[in-house]
Amino acid sequence: MAPESGVKHAYLLDYGLMEAEWGWFLPDAASVSQRDKPRKWVQFPMLGALIEHDDGYVMIDSGPNPDAAKVWPKESFEAFPVIKFSEENRADTQLARLGLKPEDIRAIIFTHLHLDHAGQAYMFRDSAFLVAHRRELQHALVQIWEGKTGAYVPVDLEPLRGARWVLIDEERLELLPGIELIRTGGHTPGHMVVKVTAPSGDVWYFMGDFFHMPEEFQAESKGWLLYNGDEFESFARKMRLWATSRRVHMVITHDPTNWQRYPRIPQPLF
Ligand SMILES: [Zn+2]
Numbered sequence: 001m002a003p004e005s006g007v008k009h010a011y012l013l014d015y016g017l018m019e020a021e022w023g024w025f026l027p028d029a030a031s032v033s034q035r036d037k038p039r040k041w042v043q044f045p046m047l048g049a050l051i052e053h054d055d056g057y058v059m060i061d062s063g064p065n066p067d068a069a070k071v072w073p074k075e076s077f078e079a080f081p082v083i084k085f086s087e088e089n090r091a092d093t094q095l096a097r098l099g100l101k102p103e104d105i106r107a108i109i110f111t112h113l114h115l116d117h118a119g120q121a122y123m124f125r126d127s128a129f130l131v132a133h134r135r136e137l138q139h140a141l142v143q144i145w146e147g148k149t150g151a152y153v154p155v156d157l158e159p160l161r162g163a164r165w166v167l168i169d170e171e172r173l174e175l176l177p178g179i180e181l182i183r184t185g186g187h188t189p190g191h192m193v194v195k196v197t198a199p200s201g202d203v204w205y206f207m208g209d210f211f212h213m214p215e216e217f218q219a220e221s222k223g224w225l226l227y228n229g230d231e232f233e234s235f236a237r238k239m240r241l242w243a244t245s246r247r248v249h250m251v252i253t254h255d256p257t258n259w260q261r262y263p264r265i266p267q268p269l270f
Pocket residue numbers: 114116117208209253254
């Protein structure tokens with residue numbers, strides 16, 4: 001018999017739209033006969049999730065800083081511009097659709113700490129546990145400390161000094177009954193996928209940015225956002241096996257078709 005899950009519902013949070021060059025997601029090099037091949041850009045959603053659990057509300061990822069154009073380093077915003085973000089895309093506005101306030105959130109799980117996932121954590125820093133893999137926080141802080149501009153931005157992490165961090169050391173950990181964290185690496189050193197067991201017994205994998213796009217899953221390949229190829233290949237292949245089950249679902253965070261397929265909060269995903 002399957003272990004009991006305390007999960008009741010899940011909802012998806014709409015954190016607006018971003019744009020980026022396609023080569024970040026899938027290798028897109030030109031051959032010699034394509035020397036003048038134009039570069040391709042893609043628009044895609046940023047989203048998070050809210051899990052309603054017997055033990056409280058748990059969020060997955062917090063979206064980008066609402067003032068990204070002003071507070072991100074110029075290079076970061078130029079590479080990954082936020083092209084749509086309004087009042088309705090704020091994490092507190094999204095939660096209000098279900099009648100919730102930031103203080104009602106017990107914990108936030110960060111799949112990783114990139115700028116489109118950790119940017120509104122400051123709203124929760126005094127009330128929620130902040131759950132990230134230890135390797136992820138270490139990597140993010142080292143990158144910032146070395147002055148590297150990229151997908152970790154100081155404005156996200158600075159307000160989180162002294163917050164109630166829960167740093168995960170394990171490769172797999174059941175955080176609460178029915179909510180399991182799996183360190184996949186691949187995209188970042190401490191990247192985690194969140195496996196959530198619905199009351200029906202169906203399993204939902206919240207993929208973070210392990211796959212940004214469904215094409216990466218299909219091709220088992222990743223573009224410039226690949227950090228560790230061995231880790232990527234290892235977990236991608238397992239996911240290919242698991243996803244053959246009709247009871248297994250994957251939420252691929254930046255899939256441009258997400259809002260055609262899934263409802264927004266307050267309508268439940270399940
Ligand atoms: Zn992302």
